[in-house]
Amino acid sequence: AQKVTQAQTEISVVEKEDVTLDCVYETRDTTYYLFWYKQPPSGELVFLIRRNSFDEQNEISGRYSWNFQKSTSSFNFTITASQVVDSAVYFCALSGSNTGNQFYFGTGTSLTVIP
Amino acid sequence: KAGVTQTPRYLIKTRGQQVTLSCSPISGHRSVSWYQQTPGQGLQFLFEYFSETQRNKGNFPGRFSGRQFSNSRSEMNVSTLELGDSALYLCASSDTTRDSYRQGFFGPGTRLTVL
Numbered sequence: 237a238q239k240v241t242q243a244q245t246e247i248s249v250v251e252k253e254d255v256t257l258d259c260v261y262e263t264r265d266t267t268y269y270l271f272w273y274k275q276p277p278s279g280e281l282v283f284l285i286r287r288n289s290f291d292e293q294n295e296i297s298g299r300y301s302w303n304f305q306k307s308t309s310s311f312n313f314t315i316t317a318s319q320v321v322d323s324a325v326y327f328c329a330l331s332g333s334n335t336g337n338q339f340y341f342g343t344g345t346s347l348t349v350i351p
Numbered sequence: 352k353a354g355v356t357q358t359p360r361y362l363i364k365t366r367g368q369q370v371t372l373s374c375s376p377i378s379g380h381r382s383v384s385w386y387q388q389t390p391g392q393g394l395q396f397l398f399e400y401f402s403e404t405q406r407n408k409g410n411f412p413g414r415f416s417g418r419q420f421s422n423s424r425s426e427m428n429v430s431t432l433e434l435g436d437s438a439l440y441l442c443a444s445s446d447t448t449r450d451s452y453r454q455g456f457f458g459p460g461t462r463l464t465v466l
Contacts (some may be wrong), residue, residue, distance in 0.1 A: 244411035279439055309465070327394065336406045337382045337445040338453055341394035 240330050241301050242342035244347060249318050250350050257313045257345045259328030262288045268332035270304065270311045275325040275344070284326075298333075353378065355444045355458035365465045369430040372461045376423050376444030383405075383425040384455065385417060386416075388439040398426050401447065429463075437465045 238337050248297040249255045261270065272284040279328055285295065288306045296300050325346045329339040356375045364370050376383050384399035384407075396409040400419035417427040429436055439462050443455035 273457070277464070279441075280459045281441060281443075281455075283454060283456060286454050289373065336399050336401065337384050337398055337455060338396050338407045338409075339384070339386075339394075339443070339444065340396070341386075343393045347354065 238265075238268075238330050238332055238335070238340040240328050240340050242328055242344035244345045245343070246346045246348070247331065248348045248350060251320060252317050253335070254314060254316050254336075255316075255318050255347065257326050259311045259342060261309050261311065261328070261330045262339050263332060265332040265334065269331040271329040271331070272302065272311075273327045273329060273337065275327060277324075281327065284313075284348060298307050315347075320349050323347055323349045326350050343345075355442060355456050357440075357442055357458035357461050359461060360459065361447050361464075363466060364432050365466050366432055366434060367430050369428060370432060370463060371426055372427045372440055372442075372463075373404050374425045374427075374442035374444075374458060376425070376442075377446075377456055380444040380446050380456070381423050382445040382447045383419060383423065384443045384445070385425070385427050386441045388397075388441060388460075389435075389437070394441070397427065432465045437463060439463075449466065 239258045264330045268289045269339045273281040301314045303312045327344045328342045358373045382401045385397040386394050387395045399407040402420045412425045414430045419425045439460045441460045
């Protein structure tokens with residue numbers, strides 16, 4: 237069974253603070269893919285990152301960074317020096333090797349950045 | 352390349368009616384998957400189509416159906432609408448020519464309201 241847990245339902249931070257969004261996943265597949273998506277109020281899901289299960293290298297993209305740890309089945313997302321434009325709902329998702337392009341989404345974390 | 356387009360963007364129907372939603376994937380993408388997003392259930396996978404064939408199906412009643420055409424455009428149909436079908440319906444387009452390109456590009460969604 238595939239499952240993604242985002243325990244943080246809502247987070248509020250003051251602008252310029254760092255914030256980490258947690259994601260824990262469950263899968264029996266040896267090959268799988270993890271994703272983060274951003275959903276602004278407009279509703280469209282915006283792709284942020286994909287990580288393959290065989291690549292545990294962490295990644296940094298500007299103010300965004302991702303920490304993938306297979307040992308703890310976690311794929312956490314950190315925003316450094318948050319900005320008001322970062323306010324959105326963030327979803328972590330999992331796709332197995334044998335389930336085509338079916339994504340299993342977490343329940344999302346609503347991030348509010350206060351100016 | 353143009354992004355994923357979904358039509359219509361908004362739809363209001365009454366109970367018992369049926370509805371058809373359309374999704375045009377990114378040019379060259381052959382996989383289209385559909386998701387239902389509601390406040391209570393979150394993002395749930397409906398089905399995936401690849402090369403005009405349904406490849407995966409989520410746990411939804413038979414009232415929800417879909418199809419894909421030879422140009423990869425996809426439609427989903429919901430018959431005998433219920434109040435609980437009110438949701439944002441998102442479709443995702445994926446390039447599956449190589450597994451390393453597995454990634455979902457989402458459209459803006461169709462917001463369906465059932466009265």
